Amino acid sequence: MHAYANPLRFLKLSEALLPWLLGLGLLLTGIGLGIGLFASPADYLQGNSVRIMYVHVPAAWLASSGYLGMALAALAARVWKHPLAELAVRAIAPVGAMFAAICLVTGSIWGRPTWGTWWVWDGRLTSMLVLFLLYLGVIALARAYEDEARGLKAAGLLAIVGTVNLPIIKFSVEWWNTLHQKASIRLSGSSIHADMLQPLLISALGFTLLFAAIVVMRMRTLIAEQRRTARLRRRVAVAA
Amino acid sequence: MLALVRRDLALIAGRPGEWLLPVLFFLLVAISFPFALGPDAGLLAQVAPGIAWVAALLASLLPVSTLYAGDAADGTLDQLAVRRIAGETLAVARMVAMWIAFALPLLIALPVAAIMLALPMDRLPLLALGLALGTFGLAALAGMAAAFTLGARGGGGLVALVIVPLALPLLIFGSRPDEPGALRLLAASALLLVAISPFATAQALKAARS
Numbered sequence: 375m376h377a378y379a380n381p382l383r384f385l386k387l388s389e390a391l392l393p394w395l396l397g398l399g400l401l402l403t404g405i406g407l408g409i410g411l412f413a414s415p416a417d418y419l420q421g422n423s424v425r426i427m428y429v430h431v432p433a434a435w436l437a438s439s440g441y442l443g444m445a446l447a448a449l450a451a452r453v454w455k456h457p458l459a460e461l462a463v464r465a466i467a468p469v470g471a472m473f474a475a476i477c478l479v480t481g482s483i484w485g486r487p488t489w490g491t492w493w494v495w496d497g498r499l500t501s502m503l504v505l506f507l508l509y510l511g512v513i514a515l516a517r518a519y520e521d522e523a524r525g526l527k528a529a530g531l532l533a534i535v536g537t538v539n540l541p542i543i544k545f546s547v548e549w550w551n552t553l554h555q556k557a558s559i560r561l562s563g564s565s566i567h568a569d570m571l572q573p574l575l576i577s578a579l580g581f582t583l584l585f586a587a588i589v590v591m592r593m594r595t596l597i598a599e600q601r602r603t604a605r606l607r608r609r610v611a612v613a614a
Numbered sequence: 615m616l617a618l619v620r621r622d623l624a625l626i627a628g629r630p631g632e633w634l635l636p637v638l639f640f641l642l643v644a645i646s647f648p649f650a651l652g653p654d655a656g657l658l659a660q661v662a663p664g665i666a667w668v669a670a671l672l673a674s675l676l677p678v679s680t681l682y683a684g685d686a687a688d689g690t691l692d693q694l695a696v697r698r699i700a701g702e703t704l705a706v707a708r709m710v711a712m713w714i715a716f717a718l719p720l721l722i723a724l725p726v727a728a729i730m731l732a733l734p735m736d737r738l739p740l741l742a743l744g745l746a747l748g749t750f751g752l753a754a755l756a757g758m759a760a761a762f763t764l765g766a767r768g769g770g771g772l773v774a775l776v777i778v779p780l781a782l783p784l785l786i787f788g789s790r791p792d793e794p795g796a797l798r799l800l801a802a803s804a805l806l807l808v809a810i811s812p813f814a815t816a817q818a819l820k821a822a823r824s
Contacts, residue, residue, distance in 0.1 A: 452817070507779040514775055518766035527821040528762045532776060535758065535814050539780050542803055546783035549799070 381597050384458055388590045395590060399583030406577025415569050426484040427570075432578040433477040434498075436585050437505060440470030444512070445537035448530030458593070460526045461600075463533060464516050465592040469585060471509035477502050497551035501544050508536040615707050618699075622711035625684075632680070636673045637719040643669035644727040655732040662733035663741050664789040669727070670720060670745060671781055674752040677716065678773045681708060681760035682819065691823060701816025705761070709753045709811065717749035740791035744800055748788045751804030754811035755781055761818035780807070 410428030417424035447462035481499050482492050493499075516529035626632050647665045648658060685691050694704055721742055728738050759776045766772060784807075787800035 504779050504782060507775070511775045511779065514768060514772055515762060515766070518763065518768045518772055524821060525766075528766070528818055531814050531818055531821075532762060535810060536780065538810055539783075539806070542783050542806060543779070546786045546799070546803065550786045 381458065381601075385594060385597060388594055392587060392590050392594075395583050395587035399580050399585075399587050402576055402580030403584060404580070406573050406575075406580050410570075410573035410577055414573050415567070420488055423484060423487045424570075426480050428574055428577045430477055430480040430484060431574060432581040433473045433480065434502060435578060436581055437470055437474035437477055437502065437509075440466055440473060440585065441505060441509065441533070441540070442537060444470060445533045448533045451526075451530055452534075458597075460523075460530060461593060461596050462589070463512065463530045464526060465589050465596055467509055467513045467516065467529070467533075469588050469592065471506060471513060473581075473585065474502055474506040474509055478506060495551065497548045500547045500551065504543055504547065505540070508532075508540075512536070615703050618704060618707035619711050619714075622708060623714060626711070626715045632677065633715040633719055636676045636716055637723050639676055640669045640673040640720055641723055641727060641730075643672055645730050648730065658732040659734060662728065662731035663737070663791065665731055666724065666727055666733075666741060666745070667748075667785050667789040670749065671752065671778070671785060673720070674716060674749070674756050675770060675773055675777060677712060678756045678760045678763070678777070679769070681712070681757060682764050682822075683760075686764055686822065691819060695823060701819045702812040704819070705757055705812040705815035708815075709750075709757050709808070712753040712756060713750055716753065717746060720749065721746060737792065740797065744788045744791045744797055747797070747801050747804050748784045751784045751807040752781065754804070754807040758811045758814050758818070761815040761822065764818070764822045 407428055411425050414425070414428075416422050444463050444466040447459045447466065450456045451460040451463070478499065481502070485494055485496075485499075486492055512529045512533050515532050516525045519525035519528070644665055647661070651657060651661070682691070691704075695701075724742055724745065725738065728735070728741070733741070755777045759773050762776060763772055783803040784800060787796045787803060790796050791800075
């Protein structure tokens with residue numbers, strides 16, 4: 375892992391990798407959504423509105439695993455002092471937050487015809503809302519300092535603490551949600567038929583590759599920003 | 615560590631505003647709700663424990679900005695580091711001191727809030743016990759957030775954004791003390807926060823010093 379700690383090596387590697395990530399991601403997402411939105415069967419209960427699932431479910435998976443990835447990067451930064459890992463926290467956070475927001479909005483849109491309201495305090499939607507807030511905290515904390523390194527450290531610590539608390543939060547939300555005997559309509563069907571599972575998996579894989587591509591692009595941008603700032607500082611020091 | 619707790623309490627005792635204002639804020643929030651929801655005692659009695667908990671949570675955000683700022687400004691943090699006193703020790707001491715300065719006045723003010731919110735008196739002991747336990751979790755979160763945001767821009771909003779999502783389990787379990795198992799789950803959530811907080815706080819204080 376430390377072989378890639380050198381920013382220049384990462385830049386070279388990512389330059390080669392990025393077109394593939396982006397291209398394959400767009401292709402697979404296009405195929406998955408194409409099949410899912412047009413060619414797959416409608417749900418016997420929900421009709422065509424179930425097609426939002428092909429966007430909503432991958433977004434949920436990516437938001438959750440993105441947070442985990444961010445926390446692992448923060449852990450790597452603190453334990454092994456991996457310099458790029460610290461940047462990865464800032465790279466992943468807004469992308470994960472965006473996917474969480476997509477999940478919430480598509481969930482809300484899905485809920486309107488299914489449950490009749492725009493928002494329901496369903497256990498899973500609520501957990502996703504809390505995850506979105508945790509993302510916002512990490513983003514805000516990273517940007518709250520003049521000294522960028524300080525902000526990254528604080529944001530990384532918050533990500534780690536948030537991950538440890540996440541199971542407790544999810545459990546408490548489920549507990550809270552089952553207190554009032556809500557109607558047990560679940561967001562996904564009982565068992566997913568192959569005709570629906572295939573486009574879902576293709577779409578999920580496509581979105582994952584897109585997630586990776588965007589994170590890699592952000593990493594490259596953040597590294598470029600760091601190098602530009604360092605160059606400016608050197609110039610000021612030389613001129614002074 | 616006892617010396618640190620004593621020092622904190624002595625400092626707070628010299629500045630009564632520091633422990634009076636959060637309690638006043640708690641009462642202010644609590645009595646805002648009847649104005650907003652209407653004076654119907656039936657409705658208020660139903661939502662009273664929840665209101666008390668939200669008010670406690672919001673009141674615990676107030677001391678956060680000053681928890682470590684003074685020590686950072688006058689060099690006490692560096693002094694403690696030089697003397698090899700672990701950041702974790704300081705964090706636990708500050709958590710204990712904050713619990714004494716925040717939770718005890720809160721528990722004294724709780725019956726007043728309960729009366730204002732039409733809470734039946736027989737439900738008060740469980741609510742009080744829940745708050746006594748849960749405020750350990752709130753103090754843990756406050757200390758952690760204080761260390762994370764030491765010297766940051768963003769003020770109270772940033773602190774709220776850091777604390778509130780992590781405090782939701784406390785809120786969920788604490789505001790329903792009559793539910794079976796709720797108090798134990800509340801104690802468990804608070805214990806987890808108390809266990810994690812000193813380590814996270816110490817790491818953040820170390821980052822702040824460099």
